[in-house]
Amino acid sequence: MKPNLTIGPILFHWPAEKKLEFYARIAEEAPVDTVYLGEVVCSKRSPFFEQYYEDVAERLTKAGKTVVFSSLAEIMLKRERNMMAGFCEIDSHEIEINDASALWHLDGHKFRVGPLMNAYNEETLRYLAGQGATHFAMPTELPGSSVAIMARAAQDVGASCEVQVFGRAQLALSARCYHARAHGRIKDNCQFVCELDPDGMPLRTLDGNDFLAINGIQTLSHKYINLMAELPQLREIGITHFRLVPQDVDMVAVAEIWRAALDGVIDPEEGQQRLDALNLPAAFANGFWHGQAGVRKVAVERALAGL
Amino acid sequence: MQRPELVCPAGTPAAMRTAVEAGADAVYCGFQNATNARNFPGLNFTPDELERSIAHAHEHGTKVLLAINTFPPAGKVDLWREAIDLGARLGVDAYIVADIGVADYIARNHPDIRLHLSVQAAASSPEAINWYCREFGVKRVVLPRILTVSEIKQIASEIPCEIETFIFGNHGLMVEGRCSLTNYITGQSTNYDGVCSPAADVEYRRDEEGNLSTRLGDFTIDCFSCNETAGYPTICKGRYLTPARDKGYYAFEEPISLNLSSLLPDLMAAGVNALKIEGRQRSRAYVRNVVSSFRKAVDAIMAGQEPPLADLIALTEGQKQTEGAFKSKTWR
Numbered sequence: 001m002k003p004n005l006t007i008g009p010i011l012f013h014w015p016a017e018k019k020l021e022f023y024a025r026i027a028e029e030a031p032v033d034t035v036y037l038g039e040v041v042c043s044k045r046s047p048f049f050e051q052y053y054e055d056v057a058e059r060l061t062k063a064g065k066t067v068v069f070s071s072l073a074e075i076m077l078k079r080e081r082n083m084m085a086g087f088c089e090i091d092s093h094e095i096e097i098n099d100a101s102a103l104w105h106l107d108g109h110k111f112r113v114g115p116l117m118n119a120y121n122e123e124t125l126r127y128l129a130g131q132g133a134t135h136f137a138m139p140t141e142l143p144g145s146s147v148a149i150m151a152r153a154a155q156d157v158g159a160s161c162e163v164q165v166f167g168r169a170q171l172a173l174s175a176r177c178y179h180a181r182a183h184g185r186i187k188d189n190c191q192f193v194c195e196l197d198p199d200g201m202p203l204r205t206l207d208g209n210d211f212l213a214i215n216g217i218q219t220l221s222h223k224y225i226n227l228m229a230e231l232p233q234l235r236e237i238g239i240t241h242f243r244l245v246p247q248d249v250d251m252v253a254v255a256e257i258w259r260a261a262l263d264g265v266i267d268p269e270e271g272q273q274r275l276d277a278l279n280l281p282a283a284f285a286n287g288f289w290h291g292q293a294g295v296r297k298v299a300v301e302r303a304l305a306g307l
Numbered sequence: 308m309q310r311p312e313l314v315c316p317a318g319t320p321a322a323m324r325t326a327v328e329a330g331a332d333a334v335y336c337g338f339q340n341a342t343n344a345r346n347f348p349g350l351n352f353t354p355d356e357l358e359r360s361i362a363h364a365h366e367h368g369t370k371v372l373l374a375i376n377t378f379p380p381a382g383k384v385d386l387w388r389e390a391i392d393l394g395a396r397l398g399v400d401a402y403i404v405a406d407i408g409v410a411d412y413i414a415r416n417h418p419d420i421r422l423h424l425s426v427q428a429a430a431s432s433p434e435a436i437n438w439y440c441r442e443f444g445v446k447r448v449v450l451p452r453i454l455t456v457s458e459i460k461q462i463a464s465e466i467p468c469e470i471e472t473f474i475f476g477n478h479g480l481m482v483e484g485r486c487s488l489t490n491y492i493t494g495q496s497t498n499y500d501g502v503c504s505p506a507a508d509v510e511y512r513r514d515e516e517g518n519l520s521t522r523l524g525d526f527t528i529d530c531f532s533c534n535e536t537a538g539y540p541t542i543c544k545g546r547y548l549t550p551a552r553d554k555g556y557y558a559f560e561e562p563i564s565l566n567l568s569s570l571l572p573d574l575m576a577a578g579v580n581a582l583k584i585e586g587r588q589r590s591r592a593y594v595r596n597v598v599s600s601f602r603k604a605v606d607a608i609m610a611g612q613e614p615p616l617a618d619l620i621a622l623t624e625g626q627k628q629t630e631g632a633f634k635s636k637t638w639r
Binding site for chain 2: 073074075076077080081084085099100101102103104105116118119120121122123124125126127128139140141142143145146147149150153169171172173174175176177178181182183186187188201202203204205206207208209211212214219221287288291292293294295296
């Protein structure tokens with residue numbers, strides 16, 4: 001199967017114009033196969049872009065991309081419950097769910113399982129496949145040794161498997177908005193201060209080391225996950241979908257590098273050199289994949305010997 | 308108003324005995340491995356210990372709830388199955404679970420044993436809870452610590468199962484079961500190793516001026532001057548720098564404990580069936596004090612009296628307490 005390069009949902013609160021420009025470029029220029037659309041993090045942000053989804057989806061579809069809608073990851077308020085109910089009625093495109101409340105609404109409809117759904121093992125995978133899941137995006141922290149088993153289990157039930165290969169790791173969710181807190185506000189009167197940080201709000205340690213990035217109620221890694229060196233291994237264990245999580249960088253350039261590497265036009269070494277040449281604002285990490293601290297950058301020869 | 312069950316922590320056989328004798332209606336505990344979310348050195352039960360402890364608890368009419376509330380990573384499911392089967396043989400009264408595959412295994416193999424949905428499952432809406440009830444026959448949900456009392460009341464009216472809420476102890480900031488912060492820094496996962504800020508990765512470092520840095524892995528979590536009391540380095544209770552602040556600040560939350568004692572009557576009126584005290588890592592003295600205090604409080608409320616709860620603040624983290632999300636949405 002031809003490897004499928006995907007663009008995950010935009011996690012940050014970018015202004016509508018910025019998102020429109022982003023998706024216009026993705027449609028026209030980025031050599032990706034699938035684009036996930038939708039607000040995953042904060043229900044308060046959703047109204048800002050709702051009116052554009054139809055046009056964006058149409059534009060991407062015309063450009064030959066598969067469009068999948070991603071759900072919110074935290075469902076608690078009445079507003080969010082209603083949003084999830086409406087989300088599960090989407091029938092124009094596939095949907096990716098990130099909260100178990102969707103399972104109540106879907107009841108037999110096909111769906112994709114998002115990376116925030118906690119499908120950690122083959123038993124859970126099989127159960128969700130029985131509920132209609134056709135595709136599984138692996139939890140960020142799941143090590144490669146477990147992902148390999150998940151990929152086999154997915155194949156057995158006719159489902160596909162996706163791994164995030166680029167972008168910040170989604171480490172935690174909360175009910176509290178840490179963006180609002182940093183600015184002396186609370187979630188209800190946040191005034192969308194998260195818009196100030198299109199690549200996340202940096203948290204450094206008291207001794208000045210880069211540590212985490214805040215995105216509203218979400219906490220991300222400071223470092224970008226990068227599994228370029230692991231690409232041959234990912235393919236070998238049966239991963240078919242490779243996710244780039246949008247950062248506030250030239251994602252078209254990032255996608256071009258991954259496309260070339262996936263198609264065998266360049267080898268992973270050259271892919272890595274080209275990614276390094278982009279001078280991205282954060283260092284790379286791959287520790288989760290190797291069963292180590294996620295923040296680590298594991299040298300790959302050693303890493304492969306350990307698996 | 309129905310009488311709520313007081314659900315108490317049992318990190319060790321001695322703590323369980325203490326909780327039982329202090330008036331717990333139920334105790335919760337786990338085995339000495341990754342199958343539970345408090346997989347800390349020196350805690351939890353061997354099979355023999357659990358067997359004897361269950362006998363003692365049952366003699367006193369106390370139920371024993373077995374926490375199998377982590378997410379087995381692919382390839383390691385057998386360890387969780389063994390823990391489940393062992394719990395059934397030893398006669399536990401309920402399992403507390405988070406993983407869908409684990410819930411399915413219990414529903415198919417031990418359908419007569421009650422299933423409780425752990426806070427680690429992060430089921431925070433009636434729809435999510437209803438799905439777990441329909442699929443696996445869940446009898447009780449432990450609600451995430453992110454809801455207000457009125458939201459809990461609303462949920463209670465829309466689900467077919469019992470509700471358990473936390474009332475006292477550690478105040479986790481992240482949605483439980485959705486936090487990989489510890490794994491990002493230490494390589495130990497809260498979700499599948501049952502570990503949060505493992506002691507083996509903790510370091511206290513004092514500089515020449517007497518300031519004490521608390522570290523987890525390679526990262527400084529907080530720094531205390533001589534006259535401050537240093538806290539344990541938990542990532543979500545640390546101080547950090549960000550451009551919007553001119554100095555280090557508690558980006559997530561201060562080191563603080565949850566104490567809902569003043570909301571007890573409201574929680575009971577909202578239809579909460581079970582009140583949970585956090586703290587399997589705590590000492591016997593702590594367990595005795597907290598359990599007996601809440602025992603008296605619940606009994607007083609049921610008798611229509613004012614609950615006596617003044618002493619509990621001394622047991623909270625850094626002697627600071629919060630009602631967290633429960634009292635008002637301003638916490639968010």
